[in-house]
Amino acid sequence: MAAASLPAAQPAPLRAVRRFLSSYGLILVLLAMPVAFGIQDLRTEGDLSRLANNLLDGLSNGSVWALVAIGYTLVYGIVELINFAHGEVFMIGSFVAAGFFGTIGLTAATGGAGLVLGLLLTLVLAMLASGVLNTMIERVAYRPLRNAPKLAPLITAVGFSFILQNVGLLWRGGSQQSIIDLVKSQKELFNVFGVSVTNGDALAVCVTIPLVLLMTAFIAKSRLGKAMRATAQDPDAARLMGINVDTTISATFMIGGMLAGAAGLIYALYQTTVWYFQGFTAGLIAFTAAVMGGIGNIRGAVLGGLIIGFIQQLSDNRIGTQWTPAIVFAYLVMIMVFKPSGLLGEETREAG
Amino acid sequence: MSPEQENILEAHGVTKQFGGLTAVNDVSFAIPQGSIVSLIGPNGAGKTTFFNILTGLYKPTLGRVAFSGKNITAGRPDKIMALGVARTFQNIRLFGTMTAIENVMVGQHARMKAGLFGSIFRPPWVRGEEQRVRAKAAETLEYVGLRSGVHDQLATNLSYGDQRRVEIARALASEPRLLLLDEPTAGMNAQESESLTRFMQKLRDDFGLSILLIEHDMRVVMGVSEHVTVLDHGEKISEGEPQAVRSDPQVVEAYLGKQEAERQRAEQEGAV
Amino acid sequence: GDDDDEGGGGGAASPDAGGTVTVVSSLPLQGAQRPQTTDMVKGIRLALEQVNNKAGNFTVKYESKDDSTAQAGTWTPEAVSQNARAAAQDESTRVYIGEFNSGGSAVSIPILSDAKLPQISPANTAVGLTSDEPGAEKGEPTKYYPSGFRNYVRIVPKDTIQGAALATVMKKDGCTKVAMANDKEVYGAGLSRNIENSAKEQQLDIIFNEGIDTKAPNYRSLASRAKGQSADCFLFSGITSNNGVQIFKDFAAALPEAKLYGPDGVAETGFTDPKEGGIPAKVAERVKVTVATLDPASYPEEGKKFFSDYEAKYGEANPNPYSIYGYEAMRLALDAIERSGTGEREDVVKALFDTKNRQSVLGNYSIDENGDTTLTDYGVYDIKDGEPSFLETVKAGA
Amino acid sequence: MPELPRNVRIALTVAVIAFGALLPLFVEGGGGFIDDATLALAYVVMALGLNIIVGFAGLLDLGYVAFFAIGAYTMGYFGSLFHINVNGGEGLHVLVAGPAAELPGIHANFLIIVVLAIVATTVAGMLIGLPTLRLRGDYIAIVTLAFGEIVGRIAINGDEIAGFGTKLTNGRQGITPVDKIDLPFSEPFTALNLRPWYWVAFTMVLIVLFVNFRLRDSRLGRAWIALREDEVAAVSMGVPLVKTKLLAYGTGAAFGGVSGAFLGSYLNTVNADQFQFAFSIFILAMVILGGLGSIWGVVVGAIALSFINNRLIPDVLNDVPERIGLDFDLTELSFGIFGFLLVIMMILRPEGLIPERRRQLELGEGIEDLAKTGDDDDPVYQARVP
Amino acid sequence: MAMLEVDEIRTYYGNIEALKGISLTVDEGECVTLIGSNGAGKSTTLRSISGLTPPRLGDIRFEGENITRTPPAEIVQRGISQSPEGRRCFPRMTVRENLDMGAYLRRDKEVGSDMDRVFDLFPRLKEREKQKAGTMSGGEQQMLAIGRALMAKPKLLLLDEPSMGIAPILVERIYETIAEINEQGTTILLVEQNANYALSVSSRAYVLETGAVAISDDSATLRSNPDVQKAYLGG
Ligand SMILES: Nc1ncnc2c1ncn2[C@@H]1O[C@H](COP(=O)(O)OP(=O)(O)OP(=O)(O)O)[C@@H](O)[C@H]1O
């Protein structure tokens, strides 16, 4: 029998619209703002340098988010926990770094090898501090709840996020604290076609990209990476493979924390301001980025972080900073509508 | 199968592709009213996929499905269920934190009327409905052979075999006209499989239920079905009466294996 | 206290008056405003300690209440109304110092007005709480006093005055295109509206006045918008803890030539001193801030004494500017209790509104019939060695 | 644990209700206790509403504050001076007496406002629910969170949006004051006598409790659990996905709206700063701490957290150093303490203060008990602390 | 000394006693079958041996050492691998990655050739090397689960209903393989419902009933036991 084609449930034009939307809707959504603004710029200013500057700012800001988001998504992927404390671990990393600058005598005048060496040392310290802190939180607040209802660790995470914020508050007070500008973050490094690239931009991008490549390779290739993925997907089966699930989870928190620490340092260098509350915002953005890209997917988290960076800068520049969070979230909702499992999320067989 | 018998389900040219893989390829198929029909084939032949198309979980790439004359292609699963098509799952999908009896009560969702306000104010008719549904669920569980002692246990706490029974009960309780069973005897021993075979026949005889069965246990397939369709690589490779299909060389080659065919033959002869 | 010579009637307390009365303060002790409010409480305590807990014949007890919650991190209506109600219920409470936020006072005034409990705000600047002058919403201020009883006074000038002062300074400095940002708080937004109004009068071009997201990590894109529109001055109308430091740094970087301005909300070392996390010296060079307090040198003795006493007690030479308002709020409360004679709430209210020509740490002021202070002079400060340093006085509205 | 006979359970329920209802008569009418209690009851209403969404239907909602906001703004729009120019400054008055009847602006009877709030939040709940229908697990969480934040942002920035001669919101300035509740056959409420407020809140709680219990053991309740457990299986068993999920969002949201309208009036303000993410988390913590899906658990969780937040930390703990003669400011540790308490409570009782029945079963506790119970629609059965 | 000794173990799920004192032994090189009706406790026995649900009472010894409370990962390290009930493949990993996971603890060079062996046994897996396991059909996943357990190259292999959901033609192949690897020296403990094949490859068998051992005997003897025939062999 000839295969009858699909019964017409909808009139043809509607169907075409739907099909078009489902395949290109996402792209339309993502490009809407830049394209609209680009056209506007061409009309009013005659060139695209304003847009290009926005996008560059977005890229560097987004790189910082991406760094926070990778650590977030790693932990998220493995224990399926919305880790509200992650942002605070990142904040502590920033504080440690900012505090250490003074300790080892880095000043705005330090340059060249001294600066590089000092920063590397700080990096190690910040990563260690945040890594250990994160592992400790896991041990104290999440591990005892391994068999509890899935949402129970969410509350301990919130609890720890409060505790750490309080630590930050006691440490550096309630206002934003300006710290020394070691890398002359806002100083122009070079300028192409009216796009001004600053030291901060270069730093953020140059640190993020290698780290992302490294992490992706690590998760895909290394034994620990494999163990992490297996544990994430089915802990009992992972045990049957000879994987020590507790150790793996600890290691994941360690790595996640270390990434947060690295991000903390970059953030401190890039913004030259630290604040006890910075982790809350960063955590929320990292969560958003992780989900936008597809939970547990590292490249997705990076993509999510960058997209958020772009949206934020475009919106700050054109629409108004007070609306920026709302616009970021509106974008998120639209992306979720078109890609329910995130931009790079994997769909698995659901039926049967 | 007499020609004047009405078909309760007809599928025409159903095709389903996943990316580059064609899981079901242009399969046409019919289930006569009140009959038991089996769908067999090697692993990955597309049987479960076909089920998922019939029940609305997958949208076929091509093709059309009609249930008692109504087009249900890519219809909403819950609507298809409400029309009278109930199913079980190959990988058992019970509601883990519900008790066995509650699971079966959910199966009757489409047959109940209480809405939001009915549920809140619980007028007498809603009370009556609840009682009826609960009683029916208990009865169905007994019917599939689940001891009353475990009716109030959570589904996750049941053993594999018992979970299968609850699943069948859950499907049955909705009083379907067509029952789709995906490897119902997996995880059951020979005796249990046999009683399930008899049970299917009884369902058909008592309630005029039509059954579509996916099964790898040839003893069950041979024992119960009036008609067998064989899929391989998504295509229909053979179809007909069980005996005929069983000796179809293509089926032996792709699915049964020489040894199994041999054994079947021996058994058959022994039994006669 | 030695500021009662002008108050009159202080010594005339009826012989049977006396006993213990309570003054409560209700301030957000959690979250972003904590730095201001804790120094304020310190100022309050200092004031009370200096008079040995005495106001005339009354022994004064002080109770510090928190109008924020840990969970919210800022003032909450729940906490404000709870504090107001508790104060109203407690017979011994005679003065209520608060709230810090104008929005909070909008909640507590109606409750306290019903209970005829005198209220002194050390920080509210929203116009509409006391008067219906431009800047107030329709229906203000009567809607806050449902029974018609005015119980509320404040010791900080309302926004109209500082707005004019800032506009004047910018005009004088030769600004032509001003980029403005405000923190959207009642204080910051209200003040920025007043600055805009005054700027218009003085033909200053405000290219934008952006309400910022105070939790944003940076404002580089916003600053680059100002650059795109060739702004030559930048003004942030808000408080330090609403990301004041970051926004100044970002605008300073994007507009290397521009002059930068801020209101009293940023006139504190947390903003001016890099050692305390304030803006870097390079940026500070370009900043001017206005404060209702004048040059410490031109302060009355009282004022100088405050700073030295504060340092003696708490070891901080440069407290948050709000500490002095806390101090003065308590001083005024004590003074009014003493002047009231009976210490009864209605009498204290009357005494508050009767405050005339009071010599205080803030300078010489009276309370007008709306409950506003008559202080109008603003000091313009620039920043030297991480500290605000007095430049000149501007006459508001000039 | 021995099973309580049915009539004992009924007696116990009646006793609890009577105790709750009569409580205000024994305390100061304007005191801190009744204030805390009234707030706690308002939170109980929200927590039970959220419990329907998260506990029953398993849809992790991190944006519940949106419904609080919408309920409160309904109160603000229809019971304050917000629309001061309406009717040429004369005001519109619908079945109100007392001071409100004289004022400009729109002033409707509280009961009407409640109905409007229910309608508004139900619709909002469903709208927010729509984009989450295809989503799974935590993807739902972020989308609801997003909506909560968007609503919060609109509240804060609404003063920039104007139309029809009015602003959308009053921004951070807030809408103040708000009409007091004015019920038929009673004196208008006042800010200083809190007893009537308490009783209104108490009545709301009784209603939500009733609805929660009825829904839990109903066709709809089962459908929610089924969807929460396995969506594919549930739809294959005839549970309509869209309708069932939206009903959960809608009902849960409605209670948030009712409570929001009440709080708007009770707190005398509708202030944009209240509608922050932290509030969603606060309510969610009540639900999880109490015991996800467990009705009495959520009640206890809400009361406990509300007490910790509004009384224990600000008033009890913060006074401790002063009382024992230390010059130490505990307020600077407040949210650390709050966080610490959350962590400790959760670790000590991972299943929640009063775990849901299913949870107990899953742990293999008390299966024999349950087998005997048979009928468990009686609230008191759940009240037993295991 | 037997390779595996299970001594009077009692395993609980919460308060439910699933195993009420089960004892059994498996000698080195042997193939032993567990049969029993639904809920008898077969899977629980295997889970207990692997350490997933450690018994509350009783002892399990492997190669003379007590492993009753040893964590699962270490038990695998000692040489016990399991193909669990319900397949439990890693759904978002590809077929090949799943097989790699099976050899997680191995560091020898023969992993590659063992993989080829699995591919020989199940050509479908080779064909779908890059497919995500979660999208495979039930039977395909079962193949993968067995293959994955084989990849560990264990001393003792635990198989929980390996033929479940497998087409007849493959069941043959699987049992041929079981017999083959058993001959090559791998000890096997097998749980099966359809005991025909199982009893034909195993030397001894235990029949479990409601958490206890009801019969234990030679496979051949059991096959001719009328009760067993009726219940498990469809006789
Ligand atoms: N979502 C999917 N994505 C990609 N491939 C799929 C998907 N679902 C099924 N397949 C493939 O389609 C084919 C048919 O699968 P199906 O589950 O229908 O087989 P089956 O006949 O039920 O097999 P079995 O007897 O093993 O259960 C299989 O090869 C399977 O790997």
Ligand SMILES: Nc1ncnc2c1ncn2[C@@H]1O[C@H](COP(=O)(O)OP(=O)(O)OP(=O)(O)O)[C@@H](O)[C@H]1O
């Ligand atoms: N996770 C669990 N929680 C509680 N009880 C359980 C759990 N798993 C199994 N049980 C109970 O333990 C007993 C033994 O179950 P088990 O799965 O070992 O049986 P089985 O012999 O493998 O049966 P089947 O042939 O059906 O797989 C059963 O009574 C079952 O109800």
Ligand SMILES: [Mg+2]
């Ligand atoms: Mg199948």
Ligand SMILES: [Mg+2]
């Ligand atoms: Mg089993």
